[in-house]
Amino acid sequence: KFDGIQIDFESVSGKDRDHFFRFLELIKMGLDEGKIFSVAVPARVSRVRDDPYDYFRIADRADRVFVMAYDQHWSTGTPGPVASLSWCRRVMDYARSSVPHEKLVMGLPLYGRAWYNRNESCSISAGQARILMSKKSAINEYTAENGIKITFRDSDVIVFFDNIDSTKEKLSLYSAYVDSVGFWRLGMDRQELWGEITLRK
Numbered sequence: 404k405f406d407g408i409q410i411d412f413e414s415v416s417g418k419d420r421d422h423f424f425r426f427l428e429l430i431k432m433g434l435d436e437g438k439i440f441s442v443a444v445p446a447r448v449s450r451v452r453d454d455p456y457d458y459f460r461i462a463d464r465a466d467r468v469f470v471m472a473y474d475q476h477w478s479t480g481t482p483g484p485v486a487s488l489s490w491c492r493r494v495m496d497y498a499r500s501s502v503p504h505e506k507l508v509m510g511l512p513l514y515g516r517a518w519y520n521r522n523e524s525c526s527i528s529a530g531q532a533r534i535l536m537s538k539k540s541a542i543n544e545y546t547a548e549n550g551i552k553i554t555f556r557d558s559d560v561i562v563f564f565d566n567i568d569s570t571k572e573k574l575s576l577y578s579a580y581v582d583s584v585g586f587w588r589l590g591m592d593r594q595e596l597w598g599e600i601t602l603r604k
Contacts, residue, residue: 407439409469420455427464441467441508446474448493450501458501468502469585470494473512478525482518482561484549486511491573495580508583511573513592515551515564528591532564547572567599574600 410430415423431440442465444456451457462468472494476483484490491509498507515532518524527535532551536543540556550569553562565573577584586592 405438407441407466408434409441409443409467411443411469413445415455417453417455420453420457423455424457424460424464427461431464439466441465441469443469443471443510446470446472446490446494448490448497450497458498462502462506466506467508467583468498468506469508469510470498470502471510471587473510473514473587476516476563478516479522480524481522482516482524482563484552484563485514485516485565486573488548488569488572488576492576495577499580504581507581508585509577509581510585510587511570511577512565513570513586513588513596515562517560517562519560521559526591527562527564529564529566529593529596532562532566533593535562545569567593567596570596571600 408430410427412423427442434440442461444458444461447454447456447458458468472491473486475486475490495509498509514526514528516524517527517535532553535541535553536551538555540558542554542556544552545566545568547569550563550565553564574584
């Protein structure tokens with residue numbers, strides 16, 4: 404009694420790409436009629452040679468392709484936004500060139516990242532970001548491009564987080580070009596978000 408299945412296999416090696424594509428074919432073949440087969444893929448801004456997440460080949464096998472348009476800057480990288488607006492546009496433009504319109508789902512982050520040194524970080528929820536923003540030593544900056552950036556007068560911690568306004572900026576961008584969006588992950592959000600956004604049908 405499920406609507407479908409999503410495969411989210413990460414860090415698949417290029418040498419295993421053909422096995423991965425065959426695996427997706429077998430999943431699709433094994434699903435009952437009417438079940439939706441979705442595959443999550445990492446964000447790309449251009450074609451990658453021998454890519455196990457080749458958007459075109461995966462779209463040929465799946466009913467939906469969920470582009471994880473987040474982790475532009477991630478746990479072992481340098482500090483920066485989880486998904487800047489201009490980067491999201493580049494990811495979307497490439498996805499639209501490779502995935503049929505009716506199959507494309509653009510993913511948005513509901514989490515942020517806190518760098519506790521310059522190359523290690525942890526994910527944080529909206530509630531945790533709110534607590535950090537309220538600290539006396541916090542310096543809070545907002546731009547539509549990067550969302551919220553929090554620095555501190557008494558530490559080297561740097562936080563990037565999408566608040567409701569920057570999330571709405573991404574939704575506005577996507578709604579002009581794609582029909583479907585998804586979020587990662589529920590439970591890290593602020594409940595006020597859902598009263599602020601309208602999903603177009």
